[in-house]
């Protein structure tokens with residue numbers, strides 16, 4: 001995350017409120033954060049492409065995948081962020097970086113082609129995508145339709161675009177994991193746009209899971225999951241002050257590695273990882 005400390009406070013407060021409201025959410029497949037076993041991802045090494053690798057959640061996922069012995073292909077639009085990722089993981093030769101954008105079908109197809117030509121068909125793709133522009137107070141009745149549409153562009157349509165390009169490019173039986181928040185079943189004042197995009201994401205991934213297995217998928221048999229995170233995702237620094245409303249980023253990364261290693265153990269397609277306080 002690259003937002004300023006001033007901007008982060010309201011966002012984190014908002015996420016705490018979100019997690020509290022999650023208590024009232026419709027029951028889904030829920031796997032408490034405390035259940036995470038960090039060894040389950042250490043199976044057969046795979047090539048995993050991570051969209052949003054420069055982000056708070058994506059970075060934790062890259063780290064967990066490397067820890068589990070996989071080759072991680074970190075994707076970012078920014079060459080500077082990719083250089084930072086390479087510097088962070090310079091101790092391993094299993095980190096790869098790739099500049100890419102899923103802001104349009106054309107750009108996503110470029111990303112798909114360069115992924116496959118450089119690394120072969122990935123065994124898994126993780127889409128941990130969002131934009132800070134969409135995570136600001138927005139009262140819908142005072143917001144232009146165009147502004148709301150932009151929130152869908154960054155937080156929903158990036159997932160559509162990425163999935164259209166990359167699910168068909170997966171190795172047979174590959175795994176595609178999207179990351180979501182926990183706001184689909186309720187609304188927080190002035191953050192309705194996030195409930196809407198997250199709710200739409202849940203339906204999108206249910207559809208993708210079905211279509212990835214249908215007759216037109218031509219034997220691809222990809223496994224599609226959406227992991228909703230209920231609570232703040234705490235980085236190493238934030239973990240120093242224990243807070244049961246947070247999910248340690250290490251648990252998020254470990255859970256994604258487990259899903260990739262054993263998708264059948266997480267049938268979904270909609271999954272949740274909740275902070276202890278909200279489990």
Ligand SMILES: NC(=O)c1ccc[n+]([C@@H]2O[C@H](COP(=O)([O-])OP(=O)(O)OC[C@H]3O[C@@H](n4cnc5c(N)ncnc54)[C@H](OP(=O)(O)O)[C@@H]3O)[C@@H](O)[C@H]2O)c1
Nearest residue numbers: 052054055056057076077101102103129130179181229233
């Ligand atoms: N952080 C939390 O506490 C928290 C809590 C609950 C749920 N979540 C969920 O976790 C997910 C990720 O959140 P985050 O906090 O990690 O966000 P973040 O730090 O803002 O990272 C988002 C990532 O999305 C990438 N991205 C955005 N648009 C893109 C595009 N057109 N093409 C390629 N990449 C694009 C950005 O990559 P580049 O800028 O490098 O290209 C960035 O790395 C979201 O679904 C969020 O709802 C987060």
